Amino acid sequence: MGSKSLKMIDSMFKSYKIEKRFGKKIKSFEPGGIVFEDDSILSSDLTIFIPASAGHTVLKNSDIPLTEAGFIKIDESCLVTGTENVYAAGDIAAIEGPEWKAKQGHIAELMGKQAAYNIIMKESGSSKRKSYKEHINILCIMDTGNGAAFVFRNGKRAFAIPMPWLGHLVKRGWGQYAQLTKRGIIPRFPGL
Ligand SMILES: Cc1cc2nc3c(=O)[nH]c(=O)nc-3n(C[C@H](O)[C@H](O)[C@H](O)COP(=O)(O)OP(=O)(O)OC[C@H]3O[C@@H](n4cnc5c(N)ncnc54)[C@H](O)[C@@H]3O)c2cc1C
Structure with a gap:
């Protein structure tokens, strides 16, 4: 998210009395909280x-090439490494990009669309391909119930903007819009 955004989110967490733990491995989950490797406890x-x-565990039992963490290896056209006609899009795939890259809903959608495009191009004998890499960004409205924080990052900019009360309504409105347009009940604004 970038250091400026993290500072803002940090103060937001503090105002909600949300505690954080960084850099400690989780040892166990208990009914009253989470125990870390140094036996400290975060109550919950x-x-x-x-x-x-x-x-995904399903992948472990497959012959699909995986990264060490267990995500599907793909090239930037979403073609699974070492295959000719297997594509993977979304969270299941290992995405490549800047160190701040994040798997997000809109990236999953974009990868799906581009994989479909690339399949059509391949089947029609064209060498044209689309890459998901150049579209990697972070775009998120973090809903806090009574407001939100708008977070954005791409290769050039990184910022977070607090959105008291309005942010919550925007996020809810977006959810409704996304659902209704996906189900074809109302048309989509081009590009949105
Ligand atoms: C808490 C949280 C908040 C997030 N907030 C945002 C946000 O604000 N903005 C944003 O852009 N992204 C956000 N994301 C990320 C976003 O949700 C994911 O990137 C996106 O959902 C990925 O889509 P996908 O289709 O690849 O996978 P998924 O949405 O995970 O879809 C996979 C589907 O496969 C199904 N499935 C699993 N196993 C099997 C099986 N064996 N057989 C059949 N079906 C199976 C699952 O039930 C699921 O429906 C958030 C994620 C989390 C966890």
């Missing part, structure tokens, strides 16, 4: 664990 009423560094 509800623990949700998102294993960002482990691929």
